[in-house]
Amino acid sequence: MKNKLIKPVPALALGALLIVAAFMLAKPGSSVAADDKKSEPARPALTVTSVRPQAAQLPIKLAANGNVAAWQEAIIGSESGGLRLTDVRVNVGDVVKKGQVLAVFSADTVNADVAQARAALMEAEANASEAVANAARAQSLKASGALSAQQISQYMTAETTARARIASAKAALASQELRLRYTQVVAPDNGVISARAATVGSVVGVGTELFRMIRQGRLEWRAEVTASELARLRPGTGAVVKAANGSELTGKVRMIAPTIDPQTRSALVYVDLPPTTDANAPFKAGMFASGQFELGQSNAMTVPQQSVVVRDGFSYVFKLNQDQRVSQIKVQAGRRLGDRIEVVSGLTPDAVVVVNGAGFLNEGDLVRNVAAGAPK
Template sequence: MTDTFTHFARHALGHVISSCKLTHCIIACLFCLFCLGLSGCGDKTQKKAALPRPVRNVVAPQFSFSTSFTQTGEIRAHDELTLGFRLDGRLLNRKVDVADQVSRGQLLASLESQASENQLSSARADLLSARVAERMSASNLRRMRMLMPAGAIARVQLDNAMSEWQSAASRLQSSENTLKNAQDTLSWTRLVSPADGVITQVSASVGQVVSAGQTVVTLAESGQRDAVFDLSQAQVAALKDSATFSVSLLSEPAVKTLGILRDVSPQADPQTRTWRARVTLENPPAAMVLGASVQGALPAVGQRTLRLPASALTQADGHPGVFVVNPRSLRLERRRVVVERFSLSDIYILSGVTPGEIVVTAGVSKLRDGERVSLGDRAE
């Protein structure tokens, strides 16, 4: 009985020990599988992180003399005259219209002149009367002077004759001035062209009552022509005295000429906040007629520069820099550059980048020197 119990106890104990070993084996296997799973996830994460970052880029262009700015404008006469009458009146006729060619002294318009003609007639009559009175007083003075030495007249009579003659002479001079004024007034009822040119604007119609100085027509003188541009404050700041512009027709860019800055308006237009600049053209082509649309370019003064998008700019050791992509290794190189000037959309580089190199143009703040990248979209 004792032997049987002992044998049974040994057998049960062995079974328990075997079960424990199996459990430990299972736990160990599960732990290994868990570790392998974590290791596999880490590999995927590393592989995912190791993929090169795509970057937007541009191929650096050649160095060139860039332009400070370009602006559209139109051709105007070098001298434009606003013509009007020098007195009030009703417009009797107008002999010209817009685009008419006129010559110096040609009649452009006239006012009703009946009142001025009446004034002229009255002035002529008054002058005739004054001349007769002056002649009579002068004759009387001569007679008195002849009688005075013989004592035939008193001294007071000679003095009175002298006074009458002086008064008549003054009246004669006044009448002559009145006649001259009446003649001028009559001539002012006629508006004539002061120079050869073309009518660019008509501001009054027949039958309209106009005031003295009111614009009736605008005359563009023949001869020199100007290109007129409306410039922003930044563009005005870039101008220098006697700046030279390249001016070309907007419809036909091959037709071009040079122009010299003539003047810039001292005040900005209250509506557009722009300043008007006039550029005098040198030997303008015949195609640059009055009113033609043109484009003016102001060449930058200085060295040749290489233009890149402003978004490519970063810092290299506290100085301006860009990221250049090595075409073989596709790794980034932070390159220090010398910037000549900036604009809202571009930077102009004097040195640091060679034409043909690949420059990153976006996301430069998130990149690091030596990072491996892939070439993404290429900027225009």
């Protein structure tokens, strides 16, 4: 009976020993695994490509804003007063040639005045013929004493007066013929009609504006620049002007204003634009336009635009160090040309900067660098 109760005890003890042994064996193994994990090298956060900065010739440009205006706008008015406008032959946007008839006034009254002036001239010429004949007879009788010296002088004076009346009548006729010519309003130059105030049936006075015309279809860009920028510009400097609709034109500086506006502290630079008579031309007088003056070229250190990351309003590049970790460097970005951008300061020419993947990096990140164009 006692033997049957004592036999299970060694079995229980043996089981406990096995559990303890298993625990002891497992504990050293876990420590080794942890040590192995600590000894593994850190994995790169991202695969990137890198380049060194390149020297390049970049254009020097000066940006400005301004308005597009007519090179010269001619005001075409009436040179006759009190006449009725009977015909208007052009409208806004029409291209006209020098001497082309734009409008016509009623000429009935003027034609009557011309006829009267011609009749007065004929009368003056007839009176002059008689006065010349009388003066000649008086001169022939001078030696005979049939006429006194006073009478002869009167005949000579009458001849001179008659000749003067002819000249006066001719001038009056010329004046009336000029009025007749003024009944037709003609274009003073080639150009484009930019405004029209003429209305058929209206009676206008002398000097009343009828049309406005952009002479020769020429436009100019009046750029506003500061006093410090003014010294960098010269007549003949090239400029690229961009309209609000995206169209661009190339022009040259024709003139620089001799004074600076005391209110805005800016000066006007007049840039000639290519002439056009196309009514659908993208540039029109009165529109706003931006542009850039081309001031030559200069040496610059450039990197791909992908290398420059903008964060919190500042520009940064990531420099690749020898330990394959990156350093975030603040730089000053400058001009752009194609897919490259100038680095004005903050970077040395021998630095290696990250290109692809720069936007995903942070200070101290470990990266895997591959050659540009290689498969990642």
